[in-house]
Each structure stands twice: as structure tokens, then as C-alpha cells.
Amino acid sequence: MTIAPDRRVADSVPTSWVDRAPPAIRPYLRLARYDRPVGFWLLAIPCWQGLALASVSSGLDWLDLYWAILFGIGAIAMRGAGCTYNDIVDRDIDAKVARTADRPLAAGTVSLKQAWAFLVAQCLVGLLVLIQLPWPAILTGLGALALVAGYPFMKRITWWPQAWLGLTFNWGVPVAGAAALGTPFAPEIVALYVANLFWTLGYDTIYACQDMEDDALVGVKSSARALGGTIPLGVLTFYMVSAALAALAGLVSGAGLMFAPAFAIFAAHLLLQARKLDPADGPECLRRFKANKITGLLLTGAFLLGAL
Template identity: 50%
Template sequence: MTPSAQKPEPEGQVADAVRNNWVDRLAPEFARPYLRLSRADRPIGTWLLLLPCWWGLALAAAVDGWRPGDLWIAAGCALGAWLMRGAGCTWNDITDREFDAAVARTRSRPIPSGQVTVRGALIWMVAQMALAGLILLTFAPVAILLGVSSLGIVAVYPFAKRFTWWPQAVLGLAFNWGIVVAWSAHTGGWPGLPAWLLYAAGIAWTLFYDTIYAHQDKEDDVLIGVRSTARLFGVRTGRWLARFLVAAVCLMGLAVLLALAPEASALKLVVALAAAWALGWHLYWQITRLDIDDADTCLMLFRKNRDAGLLVALFLATAGFL
């Protein structure tokens, strides 16, 4: 097909959106700017928010078995992740609208491109948070308290890159909070040490994948004064990623051992520990293919972390049935 014969891009499409995504193809035209604001055309963020929830639920179930109510917890986490990721991205775009207008990859987002007003974005954010709150209210009281307590971190995150070189760590605190929420939704009590160790493993994982993601914008970030671990690490990124890999694997393995040993069968323990092994293998695979100066490769590897997280969820969930 010649360039002149190629199908034109949908009007208003965001530069880093998945091509031929459902928002641009199927959503009503009036809704597209708001769905783009929620990153519904870029689903990887929802996966990265959801998967830690499933990790926490699955490890809790591996301790005392799956329960009938866990199906709703898993589904509620999925719906809540979609809504809260959308609300968080909306808040992020409101606070970052001037930065986004100055960066090539983000200036096509709905607010800087003029598709959505700031007032409209605020209304949309509140609507998403309200719906997510209704889902959260179906969980155990402790889980509700934990869920509400995460809002402070979510509110601070967009500003982190203005005052710290480690905004990826703040993102990790927010994106992996679902581990302790889902754990408490299953158990009905406060999360124990294994849940917090798994949370720490998730933070290390977030530092890994979001450092890769941040390398896409490092040149623009220098010009506008935005900080990131990508800028902080520079050519030493590979060594830092290896450290995050080791931290994630060790913390996850320790979480499994403390949760299951010595009561669990050898088979259950091996299957659950395979979650940490699978994560480590996938992250190592990413390091071997990383080119920090190739934005397309960075985006591809960042998106591959959905598969890494799913492997962890699969092994932990299987352990719950043994």
C-alpha cells in the first residue's frame, strides 16, 4: 500500500495510543476525548494497576484457599483499576497540561490539544472516582480504609517529578497499593508481613518498568526541567534495572516463604515460588533487549510488563488451588 493510500489516523488520536484501538474505532465520537483522557486507548496502565491487586488476592488465597467471594474481589479490582487508573490519569493530565504541551509525545493528549477543558476533566475525574468508590464499598471494612488511604499518594504523584529524581518510586507506592487492599478484602483483616513484602516487590517492579518508560521522554524532560530515574541513571540504567530485578525477585520469594512455609505442601511452595522466578526471567529478557536511546523499543518493553505481571498472577493463583 502506498503512503497516499494508507487509511488516515482518526481525528484526535493520541500519539502513543495503540493503533486501531477500540476507542478510536468504536466509541461514540462525543465520548472519545474523555476515554482518551482516561487512557482507555492505552490499556497497559490499567493492567499494571490491576495485576498487583490480583497478586495480593492470589497470595492470600494460597494461604487459606480460594473462597466464593474472591471472584467478585477479582472482578471488582478489575473494574476499580480501570476507573481509578482513568481518574488518576485525568488528574495527572490536569496538573501536567503545561508540561504535556511542551513534549512531542504528549502534546496530542486531550487537554493540551483542546479536546477537553480543565473543568470538563475535573467533572470526569470525580465521576470515575465516585464509581470506583461504590465498588470499594463492597469490600471488607479494612480494605475500604486501605483503599481510601491511597488517595493521598495518588494526589501527590503528578507533582513528584518536580521535586524528586525518584517519581517512579512514588508511582510504585500508588500502583501497588492494591496488593494490601486485595489481601485484606480476602482475609477481612489487616495485611500481614507477606503482603507488605509483596508490596515492596511490586514497587521494585514499578521502578524497573517505569524507568524504561521514562527513557522515551528524557530529552524533552531535560528541556522542561522534569526529573526521572531515567535521567538520574542515564547510561547506568542497565545496572540499576538489574538491581530492581534482584530486589523484586528476592522480596517476592520471601513473601511467599513467609506466607506458606512450613505448613504448605512442597508442590504448592514450588508453584508459588515459580512466580518470583518467572518475573525475574521476564525482567532479565527485557534488560537484554533494552536500548535506552530507542523510544519504540522502550515503549514495547514497557508494554511487555503486562505479560510479566500475568505470569506472577498465574503461578500464585494456581498455588491457591493446591
């Protein structure tokens, strides 16, 4: 098989270190989305939120910082692995969609065999991170495998693949709860996990607005297509439910007085996205989607302040 020259992907950041990386590894970096770093943040932040929320009742110590670093490394490895696996499954669909046609597998800059090898390597890094955690967290983390394996197929069988992504991308919340509290089922951890499910449902619906026309042509389902003309109302509803459940998580954990003003800033930032949303404006939808990195960090900060 002839490997095609490296190609930039449509929704990558304008310039990044990936464009200056050695040509031999550049397609692999694009396959793992290193040129689109917001996904790493959106996978790591739920882990950090879970640790911050757990610290409200258990207190902060240096072990939390160690785990936060591990979760950051694990998020980089497993987001890259997830994207690689997703592109392996979706390579034929990606080739038919304008925004994804330049992805390495769809464009032929990486072979299928090379992609599988790269996937295994990233999973091994993730495994090395996972085994550094306590046993309850290790066992909880392994539970994500079924969610990750099923995600690429959801857009073929349900109008709500974004909900499945919410279950998958936020699994770090119960893993963090299991590490810090010894259980993934503490009431505040469960409330935060469901809150983040609705958060993801909102921001990934915004992201899916970019592809509605192409998705309709190739038969791919999404929450954006399901909502149609009610996308802004749908996103607003998802975000309101998310904010309410996040507030409940803080209250159940016994967060201190500093939680309230910090939470208000988070909620305002979250709801501002829905207010400014224009589903027909693809570039603006991408900007709204990327803004969720700040949204997630604001909630993490609110839980940390609540622990003081």
C-alpha cells in the same frame, strides 16, 4: 472556549475501539487512556496478586473471584481518574513534550471544566466499587488518596517520581490483603508490596527513557535521567530486588511446590526485559514497558499455583 477536534495520542495503540467511538466521547476516552490499556492491567494486577498470595494461606473460594472482578472494575475507573487528574495538573508541561502534546487537555480537545467533571464521575464509580469490600479493605483503600494526589507533583521535586508511582500503583496489594486476610500488614503482603514497588520502579524507568530529551528541556525529573548511562544496570537491580522479595512473599505464605517452577518463569521474563533494554530506542522501550502485563500475570499465576 473553542474545543479542538479529536487527536490521536503518540503512544496509543495503532488502532483501537477508541478510534471508532462516537466523536463526542472520544476525547474523554483518550483522557482516561482507554487507547493505552496496559495501564489498566498494571493497576489491576497488583490487586489480583494480593488476592492470589492471600489464597495460599486462606484458600481459594468464589468470593475471591467476586473481589477479583471488583478490583478489575475499580482499576479501570481509578486508572482513568488518575490519568485525568495527572493531565489536569500537567497540562502545561504536556503541551511542551512531543509524546504528550496531543493529550486532550494539552491539545484543547477537552476543557478544564469538562475534565474535572469527568474526574468526579470516575471517582464515584471507584467509590461504588470500594464500598463493596470489607471494612478493613475500605479503610486501606482510602489511604491511597494522598498518594494519588501527590503523584503529579513528584516529577517537579524529586528525581525518583517512579518510586512514588510504585507506592501508588501497587496499593491494591494491601487492599487485597485487607479484603482476604483482614489486615494489609500480613508479612507476605508487605513483602509483595515492596517487591512491586521495585517492579514499578524498573518498568516506569524504562517508560521514562522515551522522554529524557524533552524532560531535560522542560525541567521534569525522572529516574531515567537520574540514572543516565547506568539505566540498564539500574533496571536490572530493581528487577532483581523485586524478584527476591516476591520469592520471599511466596515462601512466607507457605506456597506449595508448584510455586517454584512458575516463579522461575516469571523471574526469567522479568530479567529478560533488562537484558534487552536499549534506553536510546524509544519504540523498543515502549514494547518492554508493555511486556510487564505478562510479567505481572505470570507472578499472579505462580501464587495461584502455590495455593494448590
